[in-house]
Amino acid sequence: MNIAKSLSDTDGPEFLRQSFSAEQEILKCKLLLSSRSITHDGTVGDVNETHFIKILRKYLPRRYAVDNAIIIDSNGATSDQIDVVVYDMQYSPTLLDQKKHRYVPAEAVYAVFEVKPTINKEYLIYAGEKAESVRKLERTSIPIPYAGGEYKPKKVFPITAGIVATNIDWIDGFNSEAFRKNFEELTDSKVIDCGLAVSGDSFDIYDGDILIGPQKNALTFFIFRLLQRLQSLGTVPAIDWNKYATALGCNGS
Template identity: 45%
Template sequence: MSQKVNMKELFLGMQQEMLSKLKTIRKHVTHPGTKGDATELSWIEWLSTYLPNRYCVDTAFVVDHTGTRSDQIDLVIYDQQYSPFVFYQEGVKFIPAESVYAIFEVKQTLNKEHIQYAAEKAESVRALHRTSVPIVHAGGTYPPRPLFDIVAGLITTSSDWTPTFGKPFEEAMGALKPWQRLNIGCVLDSGSFLLKPNGTFETSSAEEALIFFFIKLFVQLQNLGTVPAMDIDLYSRALDSI
């Protein structure tokens, strides 16, 4: 006889486990840089565990074929299907802009300063030049994939505001330029938000912050489809022999 599983309890348990882990890091890791690194690694591990295998998650710089790079991004969600290389230099990753689905800044708290900081990081990625070339398959050739808007967001453990998504939050988000737009975010102990097409925000309860964030992020990733096939010839022009 089949038995039912309480999915809500599983989701809430997942959130409490993550929240406990991050609060432990905040309490016992006193060095700001080390605390930030540990928090980023926790989110990288969590997203890598629960997102499908096609999505890679890392801290990295994003680069384009001209050699221009973004600011360092705490979390980059990317795909290597049509991008045969991710550059490594002294332990630092450089990911081609064409491979990127989404980027996130990770901070301890939600506030105006951190929203602006995450927005500037988003702008540094969206300003990069992305290429797209036809894709050859067994039945012929697909045309170049249209470029999609890279998802950007902010992940924090708590908020400096009460209520979390009240007027100060809306004013800070409303002041962002188009390329700085933050589509989605998670405040783990308070709730998550999603920017809707009409410019308003959909938010979650505090207890469902993590699963709301994950489901809404996953839907956005699904809607983006597959990253474009990069023009490797443009990247190879950095070589003297090509």
């Protein structure tokens, strides 16, 4: 009998654990290859961003787009360059696309992630500052008309922010006191909601508690928790395009 089928019949949970842990091992090998075979740090970073973007595209429903991007609001303010952005592609266009460059309207953003070689205090703070550059942008929301009237403007939801990397510097990973101390120093719009070290560590914040994922399935824990977060957010708010037009000097309503 097929080994996978046999395990699925006798121990379904173990079948899931083994199957998804293989996905993590594949990604780990790709990240290891880039770090050991590419001699330019910037290129290593670009390649690793692509690996993370591809794995998220593989698992997220098609309504979500995943790219690197800069976020822009109706006032023309922009964020820092963001390594990985999860945004709406069903109702919201990207703006001023030029080859790999794109602006994503602030209203369309669900989540942002920084991709680093490792997770430590320095990179954690850096990821928090990148998150803040997105969260401080203005997001519009207008009523949505339908046959029976109109839906009220949707309340904008908190944008999820995270950090992903190949490794983590703290010996005890996200369970370490050092991580928790550094994590608690990130407040307000710099808060980091989740993290992943493909070497075997992940966390997600739920009701104020830090949930730690299983070592051999850190990647899958990270993805499933992200899916749950996105599911809870529903759709993005309807963009007030007149606000964007007004910034161009248009006076009509």
